[in-house]
Amino acid sequence: MPHDDPDHPHALLPPDPALRVKALETILTRKGLIDPAALDEIIDTYQNKIGPQNGARVVARAWIDPDFRKALLADATPVVADLGFYGRQGEHIVAVENTPDLHNMVVCTLCSCYPWPLLGIPPGWYKSDAYRARAAREPRKVLAEFGVTLPSETAVRVWDSTAEIRYLVLPMRPAGTEGLGEDDLAALVTRDCMIGTGLPKEPS
Amino acid sequence: MTRVHDMGGRFGDGPVRPKSDDEPVFAEDWHGRALAVTLAAGFLGKWNIDVSRHARERLSPKDYARFSYYEKWISSLADLLVESGVLTKEDFTGAASDDPHPLSARALKAESVAAALAKGGPADRPSDVPARFKIGQSVRTVHPAANRLVDGGHTRLPIYASGATGKVMRLHGTHVLPDANAHGFGEAPEPLYAVVFPASELWADPENPKDEVVLDLWQSYLEPA
Structure with missing residues (x-):
């Protein structure tokens, strides 16, 4: 594979990004290398079928079922696969648990690694230079920008996803949720609390 | 030695701008x-x-x-x-x-x-490379952070964590080595570890003495400390 070609071929395509995508799609379609219907299907999958509702289901189950929680923390991949959550960018899942002493937070400083089958496509801020640059060095300042302030006794552990392991944060169950069932609990689990940049919603 | 994507720890990028869960998956x-x-x-x-x-x-x-x-x-x-x-x-x-x-x-x-x-595409592979490090063992990352097979090649050791001492937390099994696989040298699977570093080992002015950063690192990125 050539390495550093100063004459990047992408410069031959239109500079406007939307037109650049269109040009590439058109060329590949004309040559029979991609099928536009397959592209529609991929977009539909990540827009409508796979998203943070999957991870929320896992978290809610862990909150009510001690055996499930134990198995999830021991080896998450087969446990979430049993719920149907497996696939691209989620082949090796590790669940990390928040406690009063330890808050976990996930970043990918080198690109944008993220547990797709559990959380879907990462939000823009997760892929931003600001988050990638700052999350590992000053997680508490970043958390403050999300409205989260942790006591100084709570350690922050930032997971930089440098390999194919994808991390899911298991947040602490909010107080006052003792009577709630799995569906009601899942509704409290936000995307950000499974990345570690947020906390679950309080019950209303 | 570095490329622009390797931005962990960089200053000057401004605030993170969170969005609600209801934002569309694709903004455009x-x-x-x-x-x-x-x-x-x-x-x-x-x-x-x-x-x-x-x-x-x-x-x-x-x-x-x-x-x-x-x-x-x-x-x-x-x-x-x-x-x-x-x-x-x-x-x-x-x-x-x-x-x-x-x-x-x-x-x-x-x-x-x-x-x-x-x-999906799992990245774990059988390997005959034995695990050199045990859970709890002190290890130091190689310095400088660089692909040792191709100058300027792909590597997954961020520059902010090179030459740092941490402790092995987990062994993830044996995984495809990106430094080889990105350059046509085969998958070269080897042990992959989660290694935990005190924030004070990585940053001049850490926010809190209790804070830590964990990175997933291949065995060839590590030496005994």
Whole structure:
């Protein structure tokens, strides 16, 4: 594979990004290398079928079922696969648990690694230079920008996803949720609390 | 020694701007299209994930900084398609023919999408490289952070963590080594560890003495401390 070609071929395509995508799609379609219907299907999958509702289901189950929680923390991949959550960018899942002493937070400083089958496509801020640059060095300042302030006794552990392991944060169950069932609990689990940049919603 | 993507710890990027969970998955229609074209082209089987990551990292620093996220994807995809011989530069300038492509039989069909995405691409492989480090053992990352096989090549040791001492937390098994796999040297699987570093080992002015950073690091990135 050539390495550093100063004459990047992408410069031959239109500079406007939307037109650049269109040009590439058109060329590949004309040559029979991609099928536009397959592209529609991929977009539909990540827009409508796979998203943070999957991870929320896992978290809610862990909150009510001690055996499930134990198995999830021991080896998450087969446990979430049993719920149907497996696939691209989620082949090796590790669940990390928040406690009063330890808050976990996930970043990918080198690109944008993220547990797709559990959380879907990462939000823009997760892929931003600001988050990638700052999350590992000053997680508490970043958390403050999300409205989260942790006591100084709570350690922050930032997971930089440098390999194919994808991390899911298991947040602490909010107080006052003792009577709630799995569906009601899942509704409290936000995307950000499974990345570690947020906390679950309080019950209303 | 470094490339522009390796930005962990960098100063000057300003605030993170959180969005609510209700924001659309794709802020612009072309974002979804860019993702889908990139995934579909990947199924032609002409490159692996490490090659495609390295293609994004090889965008010129100027382009990397000014391109939005999916612009990086689509531009590096264009570069990869030419480098891997799937397309030619003439295809981009409209000078090539529209004859069916020899790889067209591999094109991902709509009815295969769900199964293809669900199948995934695990990165663990059997390996005869024995684990050199135990859980709890002190290890130091190599310095400088660099691909040892290709100058300026792909590596997953961020520069902010090079030469740092931490402790092995987990052994993830044996995984494909990106430094080899991105450059046609095979998968070269070896032990992969989660290594925990005190924030004070990485940053001049850590926010809290209790804070830690964990990185997933291959055995060849580590030496006994």
